[in-house]
Amino acid sequence: YPQNSQIISERDKLATYDYVVIGGGHAGITVAARLAGDPKVSVLVIEAGGLDKSEEIITVPDQILKSRNSEYDWSFNSVPQKNVNNRVINIPAGKVVGGGTVLNGMLFDRASISDYDAWVDLGNPGWRYKDLLPYFKKNERFVEPPKDLAEEMRITWDPKYHGYEGKTYSSFPPWYNKEITHGWINANEQLGVPLAFDAYNGTALGVFYNTMSVDPRTMTRSHARLAYYEPVKNQSNFHILMRKHVTKILFKKKGKNVEVEGVEYAESEDSPRITVKVKKEAILSAGGIGSPRILQASGVGPSKLLKSLNIPVVLDMPGVGANLQDHAWNTFLSELTTLPTHGLTPEEAETLYRVNKTGPRTVGGSNLLTFLPLEMMSGPAYTKKYIDSYKAQSPAQFLSTDTHPSVVAGYAAQKTILTKRLARNDMAASEFSAAPQFTFIIQQHPFSRGHVHITSPSTFTAPEIDFRYGSNPLDFDILVESVRWLRKAYATPHLSKYNPVEIAPGPDATSDEAITEWIKTTMDTMFHSCCTNAMMPKGLGGVVDSQLKVWGVSNLRVVDASVIPLIPATHLQSTVYAIAEKAADLIKGKKN
Numbered sequence: 001y002p003q004n005s006q007i008i009s010e011r012d013k014l015a016t017y018d019y020v021v022i023g024g025g026h027a028g029i030t031v032a033a034r035l036a037g038d039p040k041v042s043v044l045v046i047e048a049g050g051l052d053k054s055e056e057i058i059t060v061p062d063q064i065l066k067s068r069n070s071e072y073d074w075s076f077n078s079v080p081q082k083n084v085n086n087r088v089i090n091i092p093a094g095k096v097v098g099g100g101t102v103l104n105g106m107l108f109d110r111a112s113i114s115d116y117d118a119w120v121d122l123g124n125p126g127w128r129y130k131d132l133l134p135y136f137k138k139n140e141r142f143v144e145p146p147k148d149l150a151e152e153m154r155i156t157w158d159p160k161y162h163g164y165e166g167k168t169y170s171s172f173p174p175w176y177n178k179e180i181t182h183g184w185i186n187a188n189e190q191l192g193v194p195l196a197f198d199a200y201n202g203t204a205l206g207v208f209y210n211t212m213s214v215d216p217r218t219m220t221r222s223h224a225r226l227a228y229y230e231p232v233k234n235q236s237n238f239h240i241l242m243r244k245h246v247t248k249i250l251f252k253k254k255g256k257n258v259e260v261e262g263v264e265y266a267e268s269e270d271s272p273r274i275t276v277k278v279k280k281e282a283i284l285s286a287g288g289i290g291s292p293r294i295l296q297a298s299g300v301g302p303s304k305l306l307k308s309l310n311i312p313v314v315l316d317m318p319g320v321g322a323n324l325q326d327h328a329w330n331t332f333l334s335e336l337t338t339l340p341t342h343g344l345t346p347e348e349a350e351t352l353y354r355v356n357k358t359g360p361r362t363v364g365g366s367n368l369l370t371f372l373p374l375e376m377m378s379g380p381a382y383t384k385k386y387i388d389s390y391k392a393q394s395p396a397q398f399l400s401t402d403t404h405p406s407v408v409a410g411y412a413a414q415k416t417i418l419t420k421r422l423a424r425n426d427m428a429a430s431e432f433s434a435a436p437q438f439t440f441i442i443q444q445h446p447f448s449r450g451h452v453h454i455t456s457p458s459t460f461t462a463p464e465i466d467f468r469y470g471s472n473p474l475d476f477d478i479l480v481e482s483v484r485w486l487r488k489a490y491a492t493p494h495l496s497k498y499n500p501v502e503i504a505p506g507p508d509a510t511s512d513e514a515i516t517e518w519i520k521t522t523m524d525t526m527f528h529s530c531c532t533n534a535m536m537p538k539g540l541g542g543v544v545d546s547q548l549k550v551w552g553v554s555n556l557r558v559v560d561a562s563v564i565p566l567i568p569a570t571h572l573q574s575t576v577y578a579i580a581e582k583a584a585d586l587i588k589g590k591k592n
């Protein structure tokens, strides 16, 4: 192997690698680093982006989302969303080594047992919460809160659910607005919402002070480039090509199956195509939008779509790009007019951050989350009405009319599972992420399904991304109900004492119709595009099996957010890390 392998030139590249990882983002760099742990194997990563330069927009927690539309962001756009006033949704996605972990809001949490066990119900043995727990722990470097913070915020935890020596820091923000955090927790409790004992133990329900992927020693972002790439970057068996765009996976027939021979890439649309050969496996980790795009461009996807673009069909797989799910959010604005502020000047905040590693600059996304199952939010009568309405729908009723029967069958299976599990109230239906002056309302289990379709044979062309937000009207119903719950929270004395003035949706929006209208004008992506190469049986529109192998291909796995079959009630990053950590063991043939 050539030395100094950090960024290799074509001259130093090997002709063949044991593993070629397509996309050095969040899951891709994680799995690649773990595979490179074996010095006997060679690993090549091909990543469309480059390295971040540790700019403040990346590292400082209060700068989150400032990297939108930067060189590190694909900045995709959806097609106009018919049911939300034809708005085009801008979709940030990492185009950088470390992917989403370099851009994300740093919220670091997990879903409930029920969310992951639902994946097993969809035909995937080995993916229960208890199967994933060793991998959550392998990734997590949990930092227990200082005693005074734990007492103040009533933070409790069970060490057996946490990793203490993993790669990603999971630490509690040291700074909070005391009035709003106490007010929010007390308001929740008054409405019967418990303080979660440890939201990482498989019961992520109730209100809790959450951790962030932040290194508490420096109070800067802990991300996959630092955690996984840096330690292996100079190993001679690990190579990475940056600013190279994968254009195609090259297949050849092998008996009844097909096999990956190599991977094709290019620097730009007009530059020459270059190929590299794959000895053992190719691993596709280009994310919820990128991975179906590459599969389709390579001839694996819905044959109707491929034929319309004159792409030779290698495998007809209707599920590639189908089943698109996302957590959509709405921002409820209520100005707490008499809430005391921290009163710090920007200079004082800066000094606190640089010198004491505390202050408002240490807080990224919200540090206080509430996850509510239906009954906790709205009582048994609403729960029954909502579940009954969902049961009464036929599976295909709100899917797009040209949905393939296998994808409809997969949705029908998801519907049965969601109906049962949501009715059991052991998974969250809504999330509220509280910050002073505004609260995000985030639907956790949308019933609408969208798609990602390429629009040309070139992976340089923007794909058609259609979330189909609100195509299932019950998605609006739950959000209306969430607004009503939130108003109740603001009406408790714990928050009303700060004299809230509701700005959006506003006091005039009292009817379901008026609140729905507001939802339509504000619904936006929560950046969790996933589920587009679902891990499910092929007859259910699945793309990969429970070993993450693409059906019908002997040596291709998908490892990223696209394999999630049913979106879990959580922010996705710790789950994607766990998937990648588990995938590395699956590839190495280890059983957990």
Ligand SMILES: Cc1cc2nc3c(=O)[nH]c(=O)nc-3n(C[C@H](O)[C@H](O)[C@H](O)COP(=O)(O)OP(=O)(O)OC[C@H]3O[C@@H](n4cnc5c(N)ncnc54)[C@H](O)[C@@H]3O)c2cc1C
Binding pocket: 022, 023, 024, 025, 026, 027, 028, 046, 047, 048, 049, 065, 092, 093, 094, 095, 096, 097, 098, 099, 100, 101, 103, 104, 105, 106, 107, 108, 109, 244, 245, 246, 247, 285, 286, 287, 288, 290, 291, 294, 365, 459, 526, 527, 528, 529, 559, 560, 561, 562, 570, 571, 572, 573, 574, 576
């Ligand atoms: C702005 C933002 C905020 C978020 N906030 C949070 C949060 O606070 N908490 C949380 O838990 N989650 C959050 N998430 C979600 C979470 O970070 C993502 O779900 C997760 O990182 C996705 O990981 P992935 O491996 O599937 O994809 P990615 O990390 O996106 O990796 C895909 C990689 O493939 C590369 N790629 C794509 N196509 C090609 C190609 N043709 N050739 C070569 N390379 C290619 C991309 O450049 C990218 O690096 C956020 C995400 C974003 C974008």
